[in-house]
Amino acid sequence: MDVLADVLRVVRLTGAVFFTAEMSSPWSVSSPPSDQLKPLLAPTAECLALFHILSEGEACRIVAPDQPVLSMEPGDLLILPHADEHVMTVSAGMAPVPLGALLPPRAPGRIPRLVYGGGGQVSRFVCGFLHCDQRFNPLIGALPSLICVRIRDGTATVYSSFRGESELRKSALPEAGAWLANTLQYAVAEAMAAQIADRAMLARFAELLFAEVLRRYTETMPAGGSGWLAGLTDVQVGRALKLLHAEPTRTWTVEALGREAGISRSSLAERFATLIGESPMRYLAAWRMQLAKRLLRETQFGIGEIGAQVGYESEAAFNRAFKRYVGEPPATWRGRRTAPPKPGGEAGLASAANRVGGQA
Numbered sequence: 001m002d003v004l005a006d007v008l009r010v011v012r013l014t015g016a017v018f019f020t021a022e023m024s025s026p027w028s029v030s031s032p033p034s035d036q037l038k039p040l041l042a043p044t045a046e047c048l049a050l051f052h053i054l055s056e057g058e059a060c061r062i063v064a065p066d067q068p069v070l071s072m073e074p075g076d077l078l079i080l081p082h083a084d085e086h087v088m089t090v091s092a093g094m095a096p097v098p099l100g101a102l103l104p105p106r107a108p109g110r111i112p113r114l115v116y117g118g119g120g121q122v123s124r125f126v127c128g129f130l131h132c133d134q135r136f137n138p139l140i141g142a143l144p145s146l147i148c149v150r151i152r153d154g155t156a157t158v159y160s161s162f163r164g165e166s167e168l169r170k171s172a173l174p175e176a177g178a179w180l181a182n183t184l185q186y187a188v189a190e191a192m193a194a195q196i197a198d199r200a201m202l203a204r205f206a207e208l209l210f211a212e213v214l215r216r217y218t219e220t221m222p223a224g225g226s227g228w229l230a231g232l233t234d235v236q237v238g239r240a241l242k243l244l245h246a247e248p249t250r251t252w253t254v255e256a257l258g259r260e261a262g263i264s265r266s267s268l269a270e271r272f273a274t275l276i277g278e279s280p281m282r283y284l285a286a287w288r289m290q291l292a293k294r295l296l297r298e299t300q301f302g303i304g305e306i307g308a309q310v311g312y313e314s315e316a317a318f319n320r321a322f323k324r325y326v327g328e329p330p331a332t333w334r335g336r337r338t339a340p341p342k343p344g345g346e347a348g349l350a351s352a353a354n355r356v357g358g359q360a
């Protein structure tokens with residue numbers, strides 16, 4: 001059981017390239033917090049991540065609250081897993097212009113292209129977002145605030161930063177350089193061609209890039225860390241996670257889980273809580289809810305049948321558990337998720353962008 005792949009499959013990560021940018025020096029642009037971006041980019045998303053690819057031009061500075069300043073260079077991929085507010089600039093001291101005030105109207109058959117700056121040296125970007133409609137907290141909470149992938153001479157290096165840290169962590173991404181470099185080059189070439197017909201392919205590449213970077217980041221995490229990703233690499237906790245994901249409907253107890261993971265009940269409970277931030281049984285309940293959401297959204301099964309498929313003996317028990325965890329009954333949640341989407345996303349890009357720009 002590949003737990004990371006299982007989670008990425010269930011939380012339904014999706015991506016989209018939403019504009020290309022041509023920035024001429026001097027320039028400085030600010031991106032608003034996630035709660036202001038969601039109505040513009042993905043109104044139904046529960047979590048949102050941004051990415052920027054600097055395809056060519058001069059290095060720019062990435063400035064975010066409580067984060068060390070990062071220099072983004074041509075060829076770099078920058079991911080902000082929580083869509084935190086940030087400033088991108090080549091001109092220190094220049095007041096940033098809100099992104100929402102710059103996004104262009106959507107032209108039929110084309111990907112929006114942003115052109116801005118003082119007329120000097122040009123830097124070209126491909127910018128986009130990834131979102132999911134199921135917020136699996138252990139995964140989302142374990143991600144750093146910022147991930148920058150830098151590929152030089154066939155070797156990929158990842159720089160990551162968590163909120164409040166004074167310096168960026170640096171790790172090598174073994175055997176990933178060639179694949180990441182080729183995928184980035186393809187994504188940039190297709191985005192710059194700006195054909196809407198290629199949006200589905202570009203979105204898929206964005207998803208693959210994110211999943212690959214996350215996988216490689218996990219493999220190179222230093223020992224002694226905490227969080228869901230650290231739990232995956234821990235011998236006993238990682239084994240317990242694999243068991244829970246392989247058999248989520250089983251009537252697990254911590255004792256049975258510890259026995260199969262090769263660790264005592266008390267030791268597993270303590271280590272699991274230290275790394276994951278909750279008990280094994282609370283984690284299992286949360287994972288069952290993610291599986292239930294996927295079935296509610298993607299199938300026509302009845303509520304009772306879905307409850308049985310995720311480990312509940314009765315429809316009433318499933319209803320109580322779902323409402324306790326999600327905040328509303330499963331039928332209500334399903335009704336809202338399958339209703340026709342409200343205007344937003346790319347179709348409403350220009351008008352929504354102006355609203356965001358005015359708020360920033």
